[in-house]
Amino acid sequence: MIHFENAAPVKLKGVGGGFWVTLDTSRSEELLITEMDKLFTKLRHLAVNANVVIDMGDARGHEPLFSLIKTRLIEKFEVGRVTTPPQKQSVPTQRIRQRDLSKGWNHHRSDVLMLRGRVRSGQKIDTGKHVVIFGDVNPGAEIIAGGDVVVLGRLAGKVHAGNPKNETAIVFALVFDPTSVKIGSVTAAGSEEISHTIPEFACVKDGGILVQDYMKTHPFRKMPWPEPV
Amino acid sequence: MEGKIIVVTSGKGGVGKTTATSSIGAALALEGNRVAIVDMDIGLRNLDVVMGLENRIVFNIVDVVLGRCKVEQAAIRDRRIENLFLIPASQSDNKDVLTTAGVERVAKQLRAKFDYIIMDSPAGIERGFENSVVSADEALVICTPDVSAVRDADRVIGLLYARSLNPKLIVNRIEPARVMRGEMLSHEDVLEVLSIDLVGLVPMDEKVLISSNTGTPLVLQSDSKAGAAFRRIARRLNGEEDLPIEMPVYKTSMWQKISKTFGLKP
Ligand SMILES: Nc1ncnc2c1ncn2[C@@H]1O[C@H](COP(=O)(O)OP(=O)(O)OP(=O)(O)O)[C@@H](O)[C@H]1O
Ligand SMILES: [Mg+2]
Numbered sequence: 001m002i003h004f005e006n007a008a009p010v011k012l013k014g015v016g017g018g019f020w021v022t023l024d025t026s027r028s029e030e031l032l033i034t035e036m037d038k039l040f041t042k043l044r045h046l047a048v049n050a051n052v053v054i055d056m057g058d059a060r061g062h063e064p065l066f067s068l069i070k071t072r073l074i075e076k077f078e079v080g081r082v083t084t085p086p087q088k089q090s091v092p093t094q095r096i097r098q099r100d101l102s103k104g105w106n107h108h109r110s111d112v113l114m115l116r117g118r119v120r121s122g123q124k125i126d127t128g129k130h131v132v133i134f135g136d137v138n139p140g141a142e143i144i145a146g147g148d149v150v151v152l153g154r155l156a157g158k159v160h161a162g163n164p165k166n167e168t169a170i171v172f173a174l175v176f177d178p179t180s181v182k183i184g185s186v187t188a189a190g191s192e193e194i195s196h197t198i199p200e201f202a203c204v205k206d207g208g209i210l211v212q213d214y215m216k217t218h219p220f221r222k223m224p225w226p227e228p229v
Numbered sequence: 230m231e232g233k234i235i236v237v238t239s240g241k242g243g244v245g246k247t248t249a250t251s252s253i254g255a256a257l258a259l260e261g262n263r264v265a266i267v268d269m270d271i272g273l274r275n276l277d278v279v280m281g282l283e284n285r286i287v288f289n290i291v292d293v294v295l296g297r298c299k300v301e302q303a304a305i306r307d308r309r310i311e312n313l314f315l316i317p318a319s320q321s322d323n324k325d326v327l328t329t330a331g332v333e334r335v336a337k338q339l340r341a342k343f344d345y346i347i348m349d350s351p352a353g354i355e356r357g358f359e360n361s362v363v364s365a366d367e368a369l370v371i372c373t374p375d376v377s378a379v380r381d382a383d384r385v386i387g388l389l390y391a392r393s394l395n396p397k398l399i400v401n402r403i404e405p406a407r408v409m410r411g412e413m414l415s416h417e418d419v420l421e422v423l424s425i426d427l428v429g430l431v432p433m434d435e436k437v438l439i440s441s442n443t444g445t446p447l448v449l450q451s452d453s454k455a456g457a458a459f460r461r462i463a464r465r466l467n468g469e470e471d472l473p474i475e476m477p478v479y480k481t482s483m484w485q486k487i488s489k490t491f492g493l494k495p
Contacts, residue, residue, distance in 0.1 A: 138383050139376070139422070
């Protein structure tokens with residue numbers, strides 16, 4: 001491996017509440033320790049109780065070096081905590097940013113069947129896609145979808161989402177009043193209760209169908225960024 | 230000018246198709262139109278009884294469609310109302326004797342002779358329904374304020390749209406007192422599901438039964454609320470589209486009105 005003379009084997013950077021130490025692990029252990037001693041001696045009382053992150057690039061295989069440095073920093077310079085860089089964050093953070101900015105949906109072919117109008121008694125919509133309906137689904141009408149069913153109106157007919165076996169599918173309606181709901185292979189009869197005029201959704205939970213207030217409990221609130229479907 | 234064929238349908242039986250057909254037909258004739266009422270309920274004819282004309286039947290609609298007689302020979306003139314004619318159903322035939330092609334041929338002749346042709350269709354959505362709607366220019370859907378009638382009307386509306394007809398709705402047998410007590414759907418509930426243009430609200434009225442039993446037109450009875458509602462429906466169909474629709478009302482006491490204002494259930 002080529003080394004440039006001026007590339008420091010140990011680099012130190014102040015980060016909020018502590019220090020970030022970057023080690024060039026291709027250099028000898030002695031050199032790294034001597035260099036680090038020099039830097040921390042200069043810091044003196046600033047190092048006391050500080051959090052130190054030891055960044056060795058790909059840390060795999062350098063665990064003995066890490067623990068050696070850790071003990072030395074704590075005993076000799078009285079630093080607080082010594083850790084390796086937070087693995088989980090650094091790599092995926094980069095990926096998240098890329099995906100967030102990539103606007104992949106510009107090239108996305110939709111799996112959604114979007115309809116406008118009223119689905120009347122005796123009419124049946126049967127598709128492998130997700131279904132979005134701007135309108136009402138009357139009693140006696142039937143919706144069968146491979147994915148989710150979204151009704152922007154009153155859902156009073158019969159609905160089967162996630163046909164045949166997708167139990168992660170959901171059924172959403174502004175007025176949720178179906179005669180029966182099936183998600184995947186789980187079925188439930190409509191409730192006798194007077195329908196609320198709040199948006200509700202149904203999903204499978206513990207082998208049964210659960211209907212909940214959408215605004216309070218919808219399952220998408222924790223998604224990190226919007227995803228095309 | 231060519232006449233207009235209006236079909237009266239419902240899906241569910243017994244909701245008032247025959248009552249509506251005879252009343253609207255009579256009212257349109259009273260407005261000065263030449264009107265033919267056609268009973269398409271083959272095998273279960275009853276328009277002739279409701280109109281008090283059963284004794285005068287010689288030929289029927291099946292005879293006309295099968296070419297056994299002319300339209301003029303089958304059309305029976307009403308006893309009281311000028312320019313009102315009935316073409317009765319046949320009592321004996323099976324409804325499969327008619328073909329849509331045959332009905333369409335006769336429809337053409339009827340349009341040439343009358344201003345309005347009102348067709349009373351049988352309950353259900355089978356062959357008889359098909360024959361009734363095949364030549365229609367307009368469709369009326371009769372619905373009563375109950376869940377099963379609404380469901381069937383909805384089905385029929387879908388089928389009418391599929392045949393390029395834009396159906397209009399009549400809600401029949403409304404009982405305002407029961408609606409108020411929450412025992413019956415309101416016409417708003419019905420409209421919310423069916424969402425088509427409304428042409429009239431007809432109240433429950435004991436005069437309807439009396440009128441059909443005696444064979445006297447409902448619309449000629451000055452004290453019949455249902456008759457008055459049907460007369461207004463006829464005027465609306467006859468071009469007075471903006472004639473307001475009257476709500477059947479139940480006279481409530483002051484106290485009930487006040488409690489309603491505050492949204493309390495009496
Ligand atoms: N507004 C009304 N008030 C009271 N009774 C009514 C009213 N409308 C209809 N009826 C009664 O309801 C019964 C059924 O009415 P009608 O025969 O007109 O229905 P229909 O739809 O033609 O029935 P079908 O499907 O058997 O042909 C009759 O006895 C009639 O007198
Ligand atoms: Mg009838």
